[in-house]
Every structure is written in C-alpha cells, then in structure tokens.
Amino acid sequence: MDMADSTGPWGSLKGVRPGKIVQRWMDQGKGPAQIEDELTQVYGMSRDKARLLLEVARRQRPWLLNREQADRLVSIYIGIPFCPSRCLYCSFPGYPLPARGSLVEDFVSALQREIETVGEGLGRRGMTVQTIYMGGGTPTSLNPEQLDRVLGGIVRHLRGPRTFEFTVEAGRPETLTGECLAVLRRAGVGRLTINPQTLNDHTLELIGRRHTAADTFAAFRRAREAGFTCINMDIIIGLPGETRADLDRTLAGVAELNPENLTVHTLALKRASRLKAEQQLWKLPDDGAAAESLAAASGFARGAGYLPYYLYRQRDILGGLENVGYTRPGFEGVYNIQMIEERQTVIGLGAGAGSKWLRPGGWWLVNSYNPKDPINYVSRIDELTRRQVDKLSGLG
Numbered sequence: 534m535d536m537a538d539s540t541g542p543w544g545s546l547k548g549v550r551p552g553k554i555v556q557r558w559m560d561q562g563k564g565p566a567q568i569e570d571e572l573t574q575v576y577g578m579s580r581d582k583a584r585l586l587l588e589v590a591r592r593q594r595p596w597l598l599n600r601e602q603a604d605r606l607v608s609i610y611i612g613i614p615f616c617p618s619r620c621l622y623c624s625f626p627g628y629p630l631p632a633r634g635s636l637v638e639d640f641v642s643a644l645q646r647e648i649e650t651v652g653e654g655l656g657r658r659g660m661t662v663q664t665i666y667m668g669g670g671t672p673t674s675l676n677p678e679q680l681d682r683v684l685g686g687i688v689r690h691l692r693g694p695r696t697f698e699f700t701v702e703a704g705r706p707e708t709l710t711g712e713c714l715a716v717l718r719r720a721g722v723g724r725l726t727i728n729p730q731t732l733n734d735h736t737l738e739l740i741g742r743r744h745t746a747a748d749t750f751a752a753f754r755r756a757r758e759a760g761f762t763c764i765n766m767d768i769i770i771g772l773p774g775e776t777r778a779d780l781d782r783t784l785a786g787v788a789e790l791n792p793e794n795l796t797v798h799t800l801a802l803k804r805a806s807r808l809k810a811e812q813q814l815w816k817l818p819d820d821g822a823a824a825e826s827l828a829a830a831s832g833f834a835r836g837a838g839y840l841p842y843y844l845y846r847q848r849d850i851l852g853g854l855e856n857v858g859y860t861r862p863g864f865e866g867v868y869n870i871q872m873i874e875e876r877q878t879v880i881g882l883g884a885g886a887g888s889k890w891l892r893p894g895g896w897w898l899v900n901s902y903n904p905k906d907p908i909n910y911v912s913r914i915d916e917l918t919r920r921q922v923d924k925l926s927g928l929g
C-alpha cells in the first residue's frame with residue numbers, strides 16, 4: 534500500500550530532519566530495500582522522496598562520527614545578527630545594520646569574549662573543533678576591521694589542527710567587497726556562501742534585498758579572483774510572482790557561475806516574517822507548481838553533475854516540500870551534515886545562535902539558545918559565557 538497521495542510527499546514523517554530515522558535504521562543494519570519499504574508503507578512517503586532520503590543518508594555516512602570521535606570533536610556556529618536590510622520571508626535575527634552608535638562594536642566585543650571562553654573551555658577538556666560556520670544574519674555586513682577582529686579570535690581560540698572546514702556566509706553579495714574578501718582569505722576561510730536567492734531583479738526588489746543579479750555575478754567573480762575554490766549558492770523556489778522562466782534564468786546564471794555547492798530551498802512562510810503577515814498580498818505558487826519547480830531545480834542540479842548530500846524540511850514550507858543541499862563530489866559542506874544529522878555537539882556563539890550538546894554515551898542532545906536581540910546578547914554576556922562553561926563541563 535502506498536499512502537503517499539493522501540498525506541503529501543513526505544507522508545506522516547513530520548520532522549524537519551527526516552534523515553535521522555534512516556541513519557538510525559542503518560545503524561541497526563537495515564538494508565536499503567527494507568528502509569525504502571518502511572518509508573513508503575509505514576510512513577506513506579512517496580517513493581521518490583524515500584529514494585532521495587536514502588541516497589542522501591548513504592552519502593553522509595562517511596562523515597558521521599562514531600561515539601568516541603563525538604566525545605573529542607565539536608563544530609562551532611557563530612551568529613552575526615546584522616543584515617543590510619530585511620528580506621520579506623525572514624524570521625531570523627537579521628537586524629538591520631544600525632547606522633550609528635556602538636551596538637555593533639559592543640556586539641563584537643561580547644562575541645570575542647564568548648569565543649575566548651569557549652576556546653579555553655574546549656582546550657581544558659582536550660576537545661577540538663572540526664568545522665566552523667559563521668552565519669546570521671550576514672557576517673560580511675560587519676566592516677572589515679570588525680570582521681578581522683572576530684575572525685582573529687576564531688583563529689586564535691577555536692581553530693585547531695583538526696579543523697578542516699571554515700565557512701562564512703556572505704549572504705548579501707553587495708557586502709563582499711575586495712577588502713572583505715582579503716580579510717576572509719587572510720583568516721583562512723575556505724568556504725564561502727554567496728546567496729542570490731534568485732537572479733531576477735524584479736523579484737529581488739519585491740523581497741526587499743537591496744542588490745541586483747549583476748551584484749551576485751560581480752561578487753562571485755571577485756571571490757574567485759581572491760582565490761576561493763569552494764563556493765555555495767542558495768536559491769529559493771516559489772518566491773512571489775516568479776514564473777518558470779524566472780527559475781530557468783536563475784538556474785542558467787548558476788550554471789554560468791558554476792559553484793561547488795548549490796542549496797535549493799523551498800519558500801517557507803515563517804511565523805515572524807512579513808511574508809506571513811501579508812500573505813494575502815503576495816502571489817505564491819500552489820503546491821503542484823512548487824513541486825514542479827523543485828523538480829526542475831533538482832533535474833538541473835543532477836544534470837549539471839551535482840549530488841544531493843543534505844536535506845531538511847521546515848514547518849509551513851510550500852507544498853510540504855523540502856530543502857536540499859547539492860555538491861560537486863568531494864566538496865560537501867560537512868558542517869551542514871553535522872548540523873542536520875545531530876551526531877556531533879555544535880556550539881553556537883553570538884546572537885540567535887543555538888547549541889546542541891550531545892549527552893555522554895548516546896545520541897541524544899540538549900539544546901540551548903543565545904538571545905536573538907544583539908542588545909540583549911551584549912547585556913547578558915557574563916551569564917551566557919558562564920552557561921557555556923557549564924555546558925562544556927557536562928560534555929563527555
């Protein structure tokens with residue numbers, strides 16, 4: 534019996550991390566055919582989604598830590614809560630960059646303290662950092678001097694001999710100046726993510742991003758010239774008013790730029806977003822059109838030689854669909870795998886950052902969160918660093 538039609542493509546599997554159950558079944562020794570049957574028959578998932586999930590899980594397997602490794606290796610997330618402007622669909626802590634005042638400076642100082650405290654705590658426990666991911670917000674909206682200070686702290690206190698991936702999100706291409714790129718290179722950042730979301734100027738204007746498609750092309754080329762050999766691009770399926778021709782234009786631009794990673798998101802109507810509040814004002818695709826667009830993006834990615842390597846879902850995502858990260862072979866963003874599959878402690882520093890603390894002996898996690906609001910983060914930094922020390926002492 535295949536119940537997929539009555540319950541949507543993911544059937545009754547409601548979680549945002551559907552791959553976790555597949556990893557667990559693989560741990561138990563279940564084979565691909567048995568897993569595919571259970572996903573389709575017990576959970577009512579469509580066969581296409583079951584196969585996609587299995588493919589992704591198999592590709593991730595070599596990156597997952599065993600329990601002993603997980604006691605020694607952590608990943609780090611650093612949240613910079615500022616953006617040049619707010620996107621229509623954003624529910625994230627992307628506070629518009631304050632024009633004046635000391636807030637950004639105070640934030641940078643508080644973050645440096647947190648970085649130092651956590652670095653020392655990890656050192657005392659003999660733990661090392663495997664991957665570092667700086668997101669937000671838009672980290673590259675800090676000025677080059679502030680960015681340099683934060684990256685310097687990361688290099689001194691967190692990066693270690695086993696750190697093999699250091700990603701910085703330059704979500705808004707207009708922030709990626711030559712000076713900014715030089716600072717990133719000097720600090721040893723190896724992976725950049727430059728996020729056009731769409732390469733159609735009329736949509737960019739509608740969704741409140743103050744850059745053009747030409748800015749994305751220019752930023753990408755500057756990054757290549759600066760020596761970046763691993764670049765991710767995020768695009769979003771189902772943006773207001775976008776037609777199939779718009780999507781094709783975006784995909785043609787991606788093909789031209791040829792990034793190592795491509796992340797295909799499906800639009801989600803997040804609770805705290807302006808999009809959700811003004812939903813009736815926007816022309817969004819119906820479920821069938823969203824699914825067709827996602828299938829077209831997937832067909833493009835596979836045709837261009839990308840392979841799916843991580844996958845997650847969000848509440849209120851169009852058509853009950855998913856977000857998929859694609860990679861050229863050998864360029865997997867390992868932080869993304871660790872974050873989604875939850876087999877490693879991920880320590881979140883900065884505003885709006887969440888931490889996942891793996892409990893000794895198993896694969897269960899305790900979550901903690903830093904405040905989203907940078908003012909709140911700065912004023913509570915003493916308490917937050919104490920809590921980080923406390924949580925670190927509970928590891929392993």
Ligand code: SF4
Pocket residue numbers: 615616618619620622623624625626627669670671704705
């Ligand atoms: S770039 Fe990201 S964090 Fe910033 S406003 Fe847009 S969606 Fe939010």
